[in-house]
Amino acid sequence: MSRAFTVQPGSVHTGVAGRLSDLFWRRPKLLLALMLAPPLLWLGIIYVGSLFSLLLQSFFSIDEFSGLIQYEFTLKTYRELLRPANYDIILRTTLMAAAVTLASVVIAFPISYFAARYARGRMKAIFYLGVMLPLWSSYLVKVYAWKLILAKEGILSWFFDSVGLMPVLEAVLALPVIGGNSLSVSYIGTFLVFLYVWLPFMILPIQASLERVPANLLEASGDLGASQGQTFRYVVLPLALPGIVAGSIFTFSLTLGDYIIPQIVGSSRLFIGQAVYAHQGTAGNIPLAAAFAVVPIIIMAFYLWMAKRKGAFDAL
Amino acid sequence: MNRKIVYGVMALSLLSTSPGFAASVGESEGQVNIVAWPGYIERGETDKAFDWVTKFETASGCKVNVKTANTSDEMVALMNEGGFDLVTASGDASLRLIAGKRVQEIDTDLIPSWATVDDRLKSAPWHTVGGKHYGTPYMWGPNVLMYNSKVFTAAPESWSIVFEETTLPDGKSNLGRVQAYDGPIHIADAANYLMFHKPELGIKSPYELNQEQYDAALNLLRDQRKLVGRYWHDAFIQMDDFKNEGVVASGSWPFQVNILASEGQPVASVIPKEGATGWADTTMMHSEAANPNCAYKWMEHTLSSNLQSDLAVWFGANPSVPAACTNGSGMLTKEGCSTNGFDDFDQIKFWQTPVSKCESQGECVPYYRWVSDYIGVIGGR
Numbered sequence: 001m002s003r004a005f006t007v008q009p010g011s012v013h014t015g016v017a018g019r020l021s022d023l024f025w026r027r028p029k030l031l032l033a034l035m036l037a038p039p040l041l042w043l044g045i046i047y048v049g050s051l052f053s054l055l056l057q058s059f060f061s062i063d064e065f066s067g068l069i070q071y072e073f074t075l076k077t078y079r080e081l082l083r084p085a086n087y088d089i090i091l092r093t094t095l096m097a098a099a100v101t102l103a104s105v106v107i108a109f110p111i112s113y114f115a116a117r118y119a120r121g122r123m124k125a126i127f128y129l130g131v132m133l134p135l136w137s138s139y140l141v142k143v144y145a146w147k148l149i150l151a152k153e154g155i156l157s158w159f160f161d162s163v164g165l166m167p168v169l170e171a172v173l174a175l176p177v178i179g180g181n182s183l184s185v186s187y188i189g190t191f192l193v194f195l196y197v198w199l200p201f202m203i204l205p206i207q208a209s210l211e212r213v214p215a216n217l218l219e220a221s222g223d224l225g226a227s228q229g230q231t232f233r234y235v236v237l238p239l240a241l242p243g244i245v246a247g248s249i250f251t252f253s254l255t256l257g258d259y260i261i262p263q264i265v266g267s268s269r270l271f272i273g274q275a276v277y278a279h280q281g282t283a284g285n286i287p288l289a290a291a292f293a294v295v296p297i298i299i300m301a302f303y304l305w306m307a308k309r310k311g312a313f314d315a316l
Numbered sequence: 317m318n319r320k321i322v323y324g325v326m327a328l329s330l331l332s333t334s335p336g337f338a339a340s341v342g343e344s345e346g347q348v349n350i351v352a353w354p355g356y357i358e359r360g361e362t363d364k365a366f367d368w369v370t371k372f373e374t375a376s377g378c379k380v381n382v383k384t385a386n387t388s389d390e391m392v393a394l395m396n397e398g399g400f401d402l403v404t405a406s407g408d409a410s411l412r413l414i415a416g417k418r419v420q421e422i423d424t425d426l427i428p429s430w431a432t433v434d435d436r437l438k439s440a441p442w443h444t445v446g447g448k449h450y451g452t453p454y455m456w457g458p459n460v461l462m463y464n465s466k467v468f469t470a471a472p473e474s475w476s477i478v479f480e481e482t483t484l485p486d487g488k489s490n491l492g493r494v495q496a497y498d499g500p501i502h503i504a505d506a507a508n509y510l511m512f513h514k515p516e517l518g519i520k521s522p523y524e525l526n527q528e529q530y531d532a533a534l535n536l537l538r539d540q541r542k543l544v545g546r547y548w549h550d551a552f553i554q555m556d557d558f559k560n561e562g563v564v565a566s567g568s569w570p571f572q573v574n575i576l577a578s579e580g581q582p583v584a585s586v587i588p589k590e591g592a593t594g595w596a597d598t599t600m601m602h603s604e605a606a607n608p609n610c611a612y613k614w615m616e617h618t619l620s621s622n623l624q625s626d627l628a629v630w631f632g633a634n635p636s637v638p639a640a641c642t643n644g645s646g647m648l649t650k651e652g653c654s655t656n657g658f659d660d661f662d663q664i665k666f667w668q669t670p671v672s673k674c675e676s677q678g679e680c681v682p683y684y685r686w687v688s689d690y691i692g693v694i695g696g697r
Contacts, residue, residue, distance in 0.1 A: 085692030092695075151560040181492025182561060185545035268498060268547040269695045278691075 058290035116210035152182035202247035209243025348610035378610035407442030451600035453636035495566035498547035570632025
């Protein structure tokens, strides 16, 4: 490099670091690009890229006897999804995810409301600890613990038996479809465990959104003559909706994808996650597993689109 | 990887598989990678008394690396991915591996102990195709009927207690108190039951079913679905269900029976009058095995060492070398062999992969339909 270039008008820095600093000052966009490149590459190649390479597999098919994949474009694998047995799996998982999400909203809202508006100081700390504590212990330990709680000869049956409520439990278990021989082998059991495990993911976003509802809005609403119910309906709920939607995205998608809970607690009927696991990990049918993996993505995309249309994100 | 090594290995594997060309196994490559069932390859880490790896490693100079797989389908998937030398494949995987050209023919001349293998297994159809041997027999055993000995004062005579709604000896129905295996191969157990109770269907082998026989088996399984709360997939969850879930009878492996009995649980097992299905595993060699010499050394070791004897005790299974029952190479005794069903060989229909072109009747329902239909049956279809 020639000397003439090193002494330029406006350039007071020397050395590599100094010249770099000048360069970034003159071209701020270059600095931005350099800073953004690693996370974007991570997101683009490692995250989205690997996802797409899996999804691409869904357009291949499998040789049904030897189990080897045939790398030719076909929609045969997607047609298999519509077989009654596979369609059942999709429907079952979606209904379970919807039920878990609705129940978590109903349970989480009062808890979050109390925590956001009434809990103070030490009480607030205890609240946070109470919500977060289950998240710190191993997921598997929790699920196996629930298997024992819900077992036919488990704690819950013992409790119902000792307070004389056994007929109630038996009546519930005698319900068609959702019932079973014991809580641990019924949909009710699977539902309870899902609800327990994902509840914190609903409480925290709702609580965060309720914290941001200004108290003076509620007072103004009262001053203008709104009843408590009206204040809740027209002021609190719309402002808390982004939190509810954020929480429901967590609970809904986590339930859609989980494959461990329904294997340990439930009636052996497959969920989408298990079907993906069985077809990919066990049967080596990666195309069908990939096609199954596309289903939650489509359902979530549809769900977010609906939420946006309903104005859930307007308050963001 | 160095190209020269790759060519060298390819040449070696070619040499060792062309009969009559190589008379002995070459230098050890330093390691051998095996896909195996859990509990199949023990090096004294679970229980000090059960070790059939350490001595092999010192004597041969081959380090043994094990990848466990829980189902036959998983084994086929791992072998399709590659990177392994050997697999302990059951009969419902072995034919698929041969058809997919994932395993290679072995030269029995390179395995001095081949002559000691049980004559009933030497040319068994699940590892011998067109007169070519695709592996050495490893272990075999029956799928027994495990039952709670408090509920059943006498051993149940028939599989009917897990297939049809009945009243058990304790006066209560079997509804919700029985289990079945969570794998498509369980359709064969239903077919085996029908073979005995509905001879008019003309089933000759539970693995070779025409459409009518197959539908009858599925209908039986649909009735069974009403009795079964949860299907068993994981041996340890099944044991837990026998302890806490009130399950009193189920098809099972001697493995679970032995462990539950050792914990003092009231369980026992029986092979009912209909006979039983069973598994017979074969050590098979990958068609692109990177360590063929160590693989051959391991196959010889599986037949000649304490492995057959001690593994049979450990797993509640039967050795492929009959001498292991009596020669004291390990802990197995003649009584142990009878308990594990060594003499019941003829009553057992060993797992095979169902294929469309079958021997007994020309056109049969192939395995992939078993997979999707069994998922449907469990789902209530």
